[in-house]
Amino acid sequence: xxxxxxxxxxxxxxxxxxxxxxxxxxxxxxxxxxxxxxxxxxxxxxxxxxxxxxxxxxxxxxxxxxxxxxxxxxxxxxxxxxxxxxxxxxxxxxxxxxxxxxxxxxxxxxxxxxx
Amino acid sequence: xxxxxxxxxxxxxxxxxxxxxxxxxxxxxxxxxxxxxxxxxxxxxxxxxxxxxxxxxxxxxxxxxxxxxxxxxxxxxxxxxxxxxxxxxxxxxxxxxxxxxxxxxxxxxxxxxxxxx
Numbered sequence: 001x002x003x004x005x006x007x008x009x010x011x012x013x014x015x016x017x018x019x020x021x022x023x024x025x026x027x028x029x030x031x032x033x034x035x036x037x038x039x040x041x042x043x044x045x046x047x048x049x050x051x052x053x054x055x056x057x058x059x060x061x062x063x064x065x066x067x068x069x070x071x072x073x074x075x076x077x078x079x080x081x082x083x084x085x086x087x088x089x090x091x092x093x094x095x096x097x098x099x100x101x102x103x104x105x106x107x108x109x110x111x112x113x114x115x
Numbered sequence: 116x117x118x119x120x121x122x123x124x125x126x127x128x129x130x131x132x133x134x135x136x137x138x139x140x141x142x143x144x145x146x147x148x149x150x151x152x153x154x155x156x157x158x159x160x161x162x163x164x165x166x167x168x169x170x171x172x173x174x175x176x177x178x179x180x181x182x183x184x185x186x187x188x189x190x191x192x193x194x195x196x197x198x199x200x201x202x203x204x205x206x207x208x209x210x211x212x213x214x215x216x217x218x219x220x221x222x223x224x225x226x227x228x229x230x231x232x
Contacts, residue, residue: 004158031218033219040124040224040225041224042205042222042223042224042225043159043205043220043222044222045219045220048219058219090158090159092159094218096218100166101147101166101209101210101218102218103149103161103164104159104161104218104220105161106151106158106159106160107158108157108158109156109157109158
């Protein structure tokens with residue numbers, strides 16, 4: 001049981017380049033999330049998904065796109081990278097049942113630098 | 116809407132001393148509250164959670180937190196700090212939205228705990 005995995009672990013991009021971050025979970029969770037972590041700002045939600053084929057915007061969605069074609073995978077795309085997107089990106093997943101709130105399980109993170 | 120404030124971005128304690136990390140929340144509905152820990156270059160790991168059952172919640176590694184509605188607080192404590200407790204700690208709040216729960220978490224800005232020998 002690997003939990004939540006993220007690939008790649010590190011990446012350096014030039015301004016304007018594109019890339020996709022992959023998140024995979026093997027816990028059969030319905031909900032998945034993408035966050036960015038910046039010093040002094042905690043974690044901010046970029047996009048999330050409440051099920052296969054559905055996505056929604058979070059707090060800081062601009063410049064990012066996501067897709068959830070399979071229940072176990074959640075992809076985060078940067079179409080044209082900017083230096084402001086230099087950050088550590090975390091994926092998370094959680095169980096769901098009605099209105100009960102469940103904890104989120106986090107991946108190890110992807111450190112992205114845009115030059 | 117929910118929000119979280121963590122007082123003190125850096126806290127330093129001596130090994131064996133009490134650890135107290137402060138978290139205050141704002142929520143228009145009964146909240147669910149979480150504490151996560153992040154060790155260097157790792158993801159976040161759940162320490163404990165409050166889900167409206169007991170107000171004193173015990174977590175892993177000897178940590179506990181008390182939900183105080185009157186003070187809108189959920190402070191994290193540990194009686195005796197260990198060197199291995201050095202990490203960043205995040206408080207988070209969530210609540211069901213109308214029509215269901217999305218499990219969205221609102222995080223505080225984090226408190227970096229240093230433990231001095």
